[in-house]
Amino acid sequence: MAEERSTFLLDETQVPTQWYNVVADLPEPPPPPLHPGTHQPVGPEDLAPLFPMALIEQEVTTERWIDIPGGVLDVYRIWRPSPLVRARRLEKLLDTPAKIFFKYEGVSPAGSHKPNTAVPQAWYNHAEGITRLTTETGAGQWGTSLAFATAQYGMECEVWQVRSSYDQKPARRTMMEIYGATLHPSPSDLTEAGRGILAADPDSPGSLGIAISEAVEAAVAREDTRYALGSVLNHVLLHQTVIGEEALRQMEMAEVQPDVLVGCTGGGSNFGGLVFPFLREKLAGRMDPTIRCVEPAAAPSLTRGEYRYDFGDTVGLTPLMKMHTLGHGFIPDPIHAGGLRYHGMAPLVSHVYEQGYAEAESIGQLECFRAALMFARTQGIVPAPEPTHAIAAAIREAERCKETGESKVILTALCGHGHLDMGAYEAYLAGTMTDLGLSDEDLRTALDAVPTL
Amino acid sequence: MAEERSTFLLDETQVPTQWYNVVADLPEPPPPPLHPGTHQPVGPEDLAPLFPMALIEQEVTTERWIDIPGGVLDVYRIWRPSPLVRARRLEKLLDTPAKIFFKYEGVSPAGSHKPNTAVPQAWYNHAEGITRLTTETGAGQWGTSLAFATAQYGMECEVWQVRSSYDQKPARRTMMEIYGATLHPSPSDLTEAGRGILAADPDSPGSLGIAISEAVEAAVAREDTRYALGSVLNHVLLHQTVIGEEALRQMEMAEVQPDVLVGCTGGGSNFGGLVFPFLREKLAGRMDPTIRCVEPAAAPSLTRGEYRYDFGDTVGLTPLMKMHTLGHGFIPDPIHAGGLRYHGMAPLVSHVYEQGYAEAESIGQLECFRAALMFARTQGIVPAPEPTHAIAAAIREAERCKETGESKVILTALCGHGHLDMGAYEAYLAGTMTDLGLSDEDLRTALDAVPTL
Numbered sequence: 053m054a055e056e057r058s059t060f061l062l063d064e065t066q067v068p069t070q071w072y073n074v075v076a077d078l079p080e081p082p083p084p085p086l087h088p089g090t091h092q093p094v095g096p097e098d099l100a101p102l103f104p105m106a107l108i109e110q111e112v113t114t115e116r117w118i119d120i121p122g123g124v125l126d127v128y129r130i131w132r133p134s135p136l137v138r139a140r141r142l143e144k145l146l147d148t149p150a151k152i153f154f155k156y157e158g159v160s161p162a163g164s165h166k167p168n169t170a171v172p173q174a175w176y177n178h179a180e181g182i183t184r185l186t187t188e189t190g191a192g193q194w195g196t197s198l199a200f201a202t203a204q205y206g207m208e209c210e211v212w213q214v215r216s217s218y219d220q221k222p223a224r225r226t227m228m229e230i231y232g233a234t235l236h237p238s239p240s241d242l243t244e245a246g247r248g249i250l251a252a253d254p255d256s257p258g259s260l261g262i263a264i265s266e267a268v269e270a271a272v273a274r275e276d277t278r279y280a281l282g283s284v285l286n287h288v289l290l291h292q293t294v295i296g297e298e299a300l301r302q303m304e305m306a307e308v309q310p311d312v313l314v315g316c317t318g319g320g321s322n323f324g325g326l327v328f329p330f331l332r333e334k335l336a337g338r339m340d341p342t343i344r345c346v347e348p349a350a351a352p353s354l355t356r357g358e359y360r361y362d363f364g365d366t367v368g369l370t371p372l373m374k375m376h377t378l379g380h381g382f383i384p385d386p387i388h389a390g391g392l393r394y395h396g397m398a399p400l401v402s403h404v405y406e407q408g409y410a411e412a413e414s415i416g417q418l419e420c421f422r423a424a425l426m427f428a429r430t431q432g433i434v435p436a437p438e439p440t441h442a443i444a445a446a447i448r449e450a451e452r453c454k455e456t457g458e459s460k461v462i463l464t465a466l467c468g469h470g471h472l473d474m475g476a477y478e479a480y481l482a483g484t485m486t487d488l489g490l491s492d493e494d495l496r497t498a499l500d501a502v503p504t505l
Numbered sequence: 506m507a508e509e510r511s512t513f514l515l516d517e518t519q520v521p522t523q524w525y526n527v528v529a530d531l532p533e534p535p536p537p538p539l540h541p542g543t544h545q546p547v548g549p550e551d552l553a554p555l556f557p558m559a560l561i562e563q564e565v566t567t568e569r570w571i572d573i574p575g576g577v578l579d580v581y582r583i584w585r586p587s588p589l590v591r592a593r594r595l596e597k598l599l600d601t602p603a604k605i606f607f608k609y610e611g612v613s614p615a616g617s618h619k620p621n622t623a624v625p626q627a628w629y630n631h632a633e634g635i636t637r638l639t640t641e642t643g644a645g646q647w648g649t650s651l652a653f654a655t656a657q658y659g660m661e662c663e664v665w666q667v668r669s670s671y672d673q674k675p676a677r678r679t680m681m682e683i684y685g686a687t688l689h690p691s692p693s694d695l696t697e698a699g700r701g702i703l704a705a706d707p708d709s710p711g712s713l714g715i716a717i718s719e720a721v722e723a724a725v726a727r728e729d730t731r732y733a734l735g736s737v738l739n740h741v742l743l744h745q746t747v748i749g750e751e752a753l754r755q756m757e758m759a760e761v762q763p764d765v766l767v768g769c770t771g772g773g774s775n776f777g778g779l780v781f782p783f784l785r786e787k788l789a790g791r792m793d794p795t796i797r798c799v800e801p802a803a804a805p806s807l808t809r810g811e812y813r814y815d816f817g818d819t820v821g822l823t824p825l826m827k828m829h830t831l832g833h834g835f836i837p838d839p840i841h842a843g844g845l846r847y848h849g850m851a852p853l854v855s856h857v858y859e860q861g862y863a864e865a866e867s868i869g870q871l872e873c874f875r876a877a878l879m880f881a882r883t884q885g886i887v888p889a890p891e892p893t894h895a896i897a898a899a900i901r902e903a904e905r906c907k908e909t910g911e912s913k914v915i916l917t918a919l920c921g922h923g924h925l926d927m928g929a930y931e932a933y934l935a936g937t938m939t940d941l942g943l944s945d946e947d948l949r950t951a952l953d954a955v956p957t958l
Contacts (some may be wrong), residue, residue: 481679
């Protein structure tokens with residue numbers, strides 16, 4: 053019976069009630085974040101101006117399971133559990149013996165996986181009396197998610213959006229405003245960090261790193277305000293594990309185990325969320341999937357970056373994190389997958405990669421959009437630019453299966469829909485999209501600015 | 506248990522396998538369509554240049570149940586069954602004793618209920634050897650749906666899009682092109698109808714009626730081509746009854762019966778699809794809900810139009826249909842709910858209304874968008890402009906319940922999401938949106954042009 057089905061649904065009583073912390077099961081712990089001044093491991097008091105204590109604890113905990121608060125579950129149930137789908141129509145188009153499954157996170161109000169962490173971040177801040185959150189956003193997925201989440205708990209939300217996106221994507225701006233957020237293009241003249249950048253380059257298109265600097269500065273300036281980050285940090289990846297925990301149950305419903313897991317990696321939260329629960333099963337010897345990161349050729353932090361301590365933002369306000377980085381001063385080419393344009397990779401994903409539990413490949417955007425069109429025309433869903441990388445990688449794997457005759461089970465996360473990214477598709481269909489890259493020289497220059505510890 | 510739940514899901518094995526034809530249960534049959542030349546009831550041969558024989562049969566059948574072909578069910582299962590949701594968070598905001606349920610059709614690939622009929626229309630044409638379909642679209646929901654549907658069966662799709670939408674909504678255009686459709690702004694110089702309009706007004710913004718004329722003309726010009734209409738006709742409403750049939754089962758899961766059904770009406774297909782299965786239950790005495798149509802104040806065909814024979818298009822190429830009409834020459838004000846800007850109402854909905862089984866009210870767009878913001882901030886989903894009318898009407902009812910203390914069960918259809926309609930929300934949030942209306946004089950002028958039979 054399961055053999056004939058394509059959609060594997062859980063009901064609202066089956067939303068996971070605990071997040072999974074992969075650190076508890078890794079044979080070696082990940083290196084700690086360091087204070088930017090002292091270069092000593094940061095303590096809770098260093099992070100207290102930025103985050104509520106509950107999230108700081110989650111950032112460093114070695115507990116395996118963290119209970120999800122009821123007030124978070126109530127909001128998760130607006131869209132969770134998300135569906136797991138076998139892409140039978142795409143398989144047929146590819147004429148492959150592979151079985152392609154995708155976990156679809158585009159059903160959330162914001163249209164991506166980001167509310168999985170936005171909601172608990174807002175909840176924990178609210179529970180500790182914080183009434184206002186600041187954040188940055190690139191393409192707008194994260195800002196939309198935090199705007200939605202803060203609205204659920206009656207909090208204010210202030211978003212610094214990378215100026216190039218702010219100018220080019222009014223629809224995303226409107227979506228954030230529908231949920232009640234206040235927006236600022238970044239760099240802005242509202243922060244010292246922003247004013248500094250504008251003084252050097254009044255026409256700066258901005259970057260995620262700059263916007264982070266601004267949102268952090270605005271958060272620490274007020275007692276009632278904290279900062280929220282949409283990726284990279286341990287607690288963010290922790291919250292995202294609801295994706296993988298649900299997918300584990302749904303793969304059981306489908307009566308299959310994955311041979312290959314592929315996920316797109318920008319900051320790493322979608323990837324970690326899908327993969328860590330399966331990595332647990334792998335470490336315990338209960339399954340043995342290949343785990344593969346897919347990153348854009350224009351921001352290849354795993355495949356071409358270096359594993360070292362670097363800042364999370366451009367100006368250097370955040371703690372130093374051991375991660376694969378292209379250098380905190382690096383501004384990736386303007387590919388359409390705005391959510392993947394980040395210089396670093398989550399320390400946890402970087403660590404897992406270094407330990408050899410995951411491999412990585414990079415793909416150019418033309419191949420990604422070609423894959424997205426094949427996907428849309430068969431499975432109906434128009435993917436966001438970010439998960440087009442995951443789809444392209446899944447298709448690469450399925451095409452290898454066609455050559456070898458292997459009937460591998462491929463699992464990926466379709467982490468968002470592309471309804472607000474039609475400009476990218478327009479460029480692709482008009483033939484004006486190009487594959488953007490990264491020269492060795494630019495990479496060298498950016499890396500040379502990274503502190504040596 | 507059902508009392509505590511909010512989301513009522515069916516699985517893919519529970520997609521309805523038959524459409525329901527309300528004509529079989531109506532005590533009085535609806536008046537037939539008439540040939541525009543002879544004023545005699547049209548026969549199958551009159552419609553054969555436009556539609557495949559299977560759909561012509563469905564247009565006139567009095568059978569109660571029509572089997573859904575397997576090739577249609579296969580595609581329905583990409584997104585169906587759609588969820589039924591109790592809007593508990595909105596209820597809480599309204600502080601109402603009412604229980605508000607919505608059937609959410611925005612989960613389809615096109616983002617609305619329209620693929621429910623686009624898919625079978627493409628399938629039946631394909632089955633009869635047709636390789637190309639033409640159609641019109643206003644806001645773009647229908648064109649997107651037909652583009653998606655034809656892609657599933659390897660057919661060509663040519664869409665005449667109302668020029669004002671074509672120019673203002675490039676995202677919708679791109680969405681249709683992603684699915685492989687060819688687009689023309691209407692009026693175009695590709696048809697006699699279009700050239701005639703352009704000769705009289707080179708800057709014509711177009712209208713649905715004009716675009717229908719063009720698509721019909723282009724269809725009859727070629728043997729391999731037929732025409733597809735997204736609303737109004739009996740077979741379209743028939744296909745949409747999957748909405749109501751699923752909702753009936755889901756309301757049983759929720760252990761409630763609706764006291765009030767509200768649905769937005771443009772051409773009438775979303776409304777008919779939700780309501781007709783419940784009307785069957787009402788006619789059989791198994792439940793007794795109030796059934797209410799909600800239309801925009803700018804295109805109030807039921808509340809201010811006249812019930813008479815009129816053309817479906819502007820030029821007068823279609824059969825004459827007995828319906829509530831504002832006159833086939835009427836071009837509604839440019840409200841944002843493009844899908845509701847139509848001069849007529851589905852003959853079946855008009856007949857049901859005339860027979861007293863349904864009531865109607867009209868609402869201005871400011872109240873609708875106010876309601877939409879309340880909905881988005883509580884339930885997460887950003888509605889398309891069309892169903893903001895249904896939400897506004899549901900909120901009106903819930904507010905009456907608050908006054909009277911009644912705990913009525915309200916059921917509506919959220920027939921699409923608004924991800925591609927952010928311009929409308931931008932206007933609302935910026936305070937530049939106005940309530941548009943319809944003067945008695947304009948209405949009189951339009952109605953005077955309607956043939957007297």
